[in-house]
Amino acid sequence: xxxxxxxxxxxxxxxxxxxxxxxxxxxxxxxxxxxxxxxxxxxxxxxxxxxxxxxxxxxxxxxxxxxxxxxxxxxxxxxxxxxxxxxxxxxxxxxxxxxxxxxxxxxxxxxxxxxxxxxxxxxxxxxxxxxxxxxxxxxxxxxxxxxxxxxxxxxxxxxxxxxxxxxxxxxxxxxxxxxxxxxxxxxxxxxxxxxxxxxxxxxxxxxxxxxxxxxxxxxxxxxxxxxxxxxxxxxxxxxxxxxxxxxxxxxxxxxxxxxxxxxxxxxxxxxxxxxxxxxxxxxxxxxxxxxxxxxxxxxxxxxxxxxxxxxxxxxxxxxxxxxxxxxxxxxxxxxxxxxxxxxxxxxxxxxxxxxxxxxxxxxxxxxxxxxxxxxxxxxxxxxxxxxxxxxxxxxxxxxxxxxxxxxxxxxxxxxxxxxxxxxxxxxxxxxxxxxxxxxxxxxxxxxxxxxxxxxxxxxxxxxxxxxxxxxxxxxxxxxxxxxxxxxxxxxxxxxxxxxxxxxxxxxxxxxxxxxxxxxxxxxxxxxxxxxxxxxxxxxxxxxxxxxxxxxxxxxxxxxxxxxxxxxxxxxxxxxxxxxxxxxxxxxxxxxxxxxxxxxxxxxxxxxxxxxxxxxxxxxxxxxxxxxxxxxxxxxxxxxxxxxxx
Numbered sequence: 001x002x003x004x005x006x007x008x009x010x011x012x013x014x015x016x017x018x019x020x021x022x023x024x025x026x027x028x029x030x031x032x033x034x035x036x037x038x039x040x041x042x043x044x045x046x047x048x049x050x051x052x053x054x055x056x057x058x059x060x061x062x063x064x065x066x067x068x069x070x071x072x073x074x075x076x077x078x079x080x081x082x083x084x085x086x087x088x089x090x091x092x093x094x095x096x097x098x099x100x101x102x103x104x105x106x107x108x109x110x111x112x113x114x115x116x117x118x119x120x121x122x123x124x125x126x127x128x129x130x131x132x133x134x135x136x137x138x139x140x141x142x143x144x145x146x147x148x149x150x151x152x153x154x155x156x157x158x159x160x161x162x163x164x165x166x167x168x169x170x171x172x173x174x175x176x177x178x179x180x181x182x183x184x185x186x187x188x189x190x191x192x193x194x195x196x197x198x199x200x201x202x203x204x205x206x207x208x209x210x211x212x213x214x215x216x217x218x219x220x221x222x223x224x225x226x227x228x229x230x231x232x233x234x235x236x237x238x239x240x241x242x243x244x245x246x247x248x249x250x251x252x253x254x255x256x257x258x259x260x261x262x263x264x265x266x267x268x269x270x271x272x273x274x275x276x277x278x279x280x281x282x283x284x285x286x287x288x289x290x291x292x293x294x295x296x297x298x299x300x301x302x303x304x305x306x307x308x309x310x311x312x313x314x315x316x317x318x319x320x321x322x323x324x325x326x327x328x329x330x331x332x333x334x335x336x337x338x339x340x341x342x343x344x345x346x347x348x349x350x351x352x353x354x355x356x357x358x359x360x361x362x363x364x365x366x367x368x369x370x371x372x373x374x375x376x377x378x379x380x381x382x383x384x385x386x387x388x389x390x391x392x393x394x395x396x397x398x399x400x401x402x403x404x405x406x407x408x409x410x411x412x413x414x415x416x417x418x419x420x421x422x423x424x425x426x427x428x429x430x431x432x433x434x435x436x437x438x439x440x441x442x443x444x445x446x447x448x449x450x451x452x453x454x455x456x457x458x459x460x461x462x463x464x465x466x467x468x469x470x471x472x473x474x475x476x477x478x479x480x481x482x483x484x485x486x487x488x489x490x491x492x493x494x495x496x497x498x499x500x501x502x503x504x505x506x507x508x509x510x511x512x513x514x515x516x517x518x519x520x521x522x523x524x525x526x527x528x529x530x531x532x533x534x535x536x537x538x539x540x541x542x543x544x545x546x547x548x549x550x551x552x553x554x555x556x557x558x559x560x561x562x563x564x565x566x567x568x569x570x571x572x573x574x575x576x577x578x579x580x581x582x583x584x585x586x587x588x589x590x591x592x593x594x595x596x597x598x599x600x601x602x603x604x605x606x607x608x609x610x611x612x613x614x615x616x617x618x619x620x621x622x623x624x625x626x627x628x629x630x631x632x633x634x635x636x637x638x639x640x641x642x643x644x645x
Contacts, residue, residue, distance in 0.1 A: 070603025
């Protein structure tokens, strides 16, 4: 060692180098940790962006025509492949985020046709909250209308039952008439026999006695037929009374009171008929006694006639036939003539027949009777292959919607689909053009759907018209006057009120037929009639029955609701999950006309997915870091996501 030099050590340099290495390793570890979290977020962003891009491929025609969002697919693998295609471009940042997509799994695929129509309803209502029309009913209007319709339908059901009872009562009176005919024949032959006996014509007398036995022999059978019909009517009235008590909950107080009064008249008819029945039941025993009486009388008359025939004036002296027949006359005067002390209930069968003829119009081709001249509706089967109502509907038919939501669903149907009223503007009625009618009835052809829709409207209008007639005292008096004519001035009094109820029901039906004819012709009909709009008179009603369907010219159609508004009422009144699927049927059928393989149950509404990617620790490849933070170079990241329209 040279003098003046000091030996220097390397401890500080080594210490400093080691310190810096530890600091850098710590910093790089922190940086790798941050990068790892960034890689996870980057992968999540890639997946979310990919699923957003996937859902942007919603079916354009479905949105354009019906404002429904649905992602069409043919298999889950197709969706996975498309999703991978949208995610893969994000893996271009391989320097900082070196990731490779390894797996995509889809879970809980929910289609537009799933959950008993709940998904379809949600999409429709989401749209309709922003697409409401100015003509939409408010809540109070819808609530009151629903109440009126419920009352009308309930009244129509009860009225239909009691109108049938009126017909049963008329048949009961006709059975009684048949019995009275036998009694009349008995009386006629009795008078003939008495005349013959007065003329001392024994053979003619015996012949008329035999003729008297024929109607007498039929009396027990006639009485049994009468009793059986009376028993059926009494039992039917008991059942109808129970149903009325159930339906009365839907009726307003004035209508329920009027109905109660008329029903009591039916029951009074049965009670009053009990008095007649006691008299009529006695005819059986009396007729049997009379038959034996006639047999004895004929034997006595034959003996007298044989004596007269064998009389020899030379041996027996002068013959006095008067003396010989005198005991027979005394015996004949003891005959118990069976007569009915009451009055019969149907005097004018012609008018009663005209009323029955109005009801019989329902049994024929009602649609052809009501359609405007020249209008024809297709009877071809609708192209409903793979219809959602057939392939996806579970059968759980109910309504989970609020009153306002029910109105919105009906409004959506009217806004996006056609009905019969479109033809009133000159549009042709091609097969499948009556979409609203299909939603309501679900039949295989337009003709069937329109026919069934007309019947539903007829039932509703009949109930509403009957409500009006019950509250119009003048028209009730007119109906009672006609009932008195039909049953006869001396008719069975309880039957007059029963017949009045029947006339009111037929009158309501007749005006309802006129209403439907006006609606199908493009005219308007008030929801609830008044004196001016209820234009069918009783004379016109009888004429309608007499002509077999020639409608009188009315003064209606100037105010009220058109046909389309009545369809809105039916949609609102009966809205259910089945209607949802029938709407889907029409939507699918129309889109299929442009895209043959389209199916709504291939349209995704929402899905969940789980994606997995392989990545590596970028900074772990540095030897300095691996010495201090040993870790695997490659590892897996996963993320889950959910999307719905």
